[in-house]
Amino acid sequence: MSYAIIGFGKVGQALAHAFARKNMEVAVASRRPAEALAPQARAIGPTVVAKSLRDALAADTIILAVPFEEHREVAKALPNWNGKTVIDTMNTLAPPEALDGLPSSAFVAKAFSGARLVKGFNHLIAAKLAVDPIVEGGHRVVFLSGDDEDATVPVADLAKQLGFAPVKLGKLNEGGALVQGRGGTWGRLVFQDLFKKAQ
Numbered sequence: 001m002s003y004a005i006i007g008f009g010k011v012g013q014a015l016a017h018a019f020a021r022k023n024m025e026v027a028v029a030s031r032r033p034a035e036a037l038a039p040q041a042r043a044i045g046p047t048v049v050a051k052s053l054r055d056a057l058a059a060d061t062i063i064l065a066v067p068f069e070e071h072r073e074v075a076k077a078l079p080n081w082n083g084k085t086v087i088d089t090m091n092t093l094a095p096p097e098a099l100d101g102l103p104s105s106a107f108v109a110k111a112f113s114g115a116r117l118v119k120g121f122n123h124l125i126a127a128k129l130a131v132d133p134i135v136e137g138g139h140r141v142v143f144l145s146g147d148d149e150d151a152t153v154p155v156a157d158l159a160k161q162l163g164f165a166p167v168k169l170g171k172l173n174e175g176g177a178l179v180q181g182r183g184g185t186w187g188r189l190v191f192q193d194l195f196k197k198a199q
């Protein structure tokens with residue numbers, strides 16, 4: 001598997017720290033050229049590699065960490081998304097009518113047609129996501145949801161490799177609604193910082 005984080009702000013850098021901690025390679029990209037991101041990427045760790053957006057999108061798993069309204073711009077960067085897994089870390093409190101009445105991640109999935117979309121790593125503030133998720137033998141929980149159950153399996157594996165405890169919530173408009181914004185309020189699991197004891 002190859003990984004890229006698109007968006008190298010608070011969440012992108014938090015997740016880059018998680019990859020660096022485990023010596024796992026990850027590309028990072030934004031609208032800026034690779035050279036502009038390289039010093040910050042190097043400061044996080046040698047496995048964090050700044051790339052152009054185009055080069056980063058060659059990865060098979062793309063972690064979207066851009067402002068919600070920007071997802072369409074990222075989607076336009078490839079002619080099609082067949083074979084890719086997109087991990088949606090984005091949150092929005094946009095009104096339902098702005099999202100065609102869909103959960104925000106289902107709305108995002110329409111822009112990335114062909115990709116398998118999993119929502120995850122979105123329910124905590126970036127500062128919590130950035131620190132070691134293993135605390136006193138417990139693993140910080142991340143929630144995963146998606147309409148393609150098979151797609152959540154490799155994302156759960158990734159979360160485990162990074163030291164998190166993945167908890168699957170099911171489909172986006174079912175358990176997944178607990179980690180989405182809806183009608184101006186956050187789902188009940190947003191901001192819940194939970195730990196799972198190692199088994």
Ligand SMILES: NC(=O)c1ccc[n+]([C@@H]2O[C@H](COP(=O)([O-])OP(=O)(O)OC[C@H]3O[C@@H](n4cnc5c(N)ncnc54)[C@H](OP(=O)(O)O)[C@@H]3O)[C@@H](O)[C@H]2O)c1
Binds near residue numbers: 064074089121124126
């Ligand atoms: N902050 C949090 O605590 C938090 C927690 C959970 C989820 N989230 C969600 O995570 C997402 C990112 O939030 P953030 O706080 O990390 O934002 P941020 O600090 O503002 O960073 C956004 C990043 O996206 C890049 N970007 C913007 N438009 C882009 C485009 N069209 N193509 C490629 N890169 C683009 C920006 O870099 P350039 O300007 O260089 O392009 C920047 O690196 C949001 O959707 C937010 O809802 C945030």
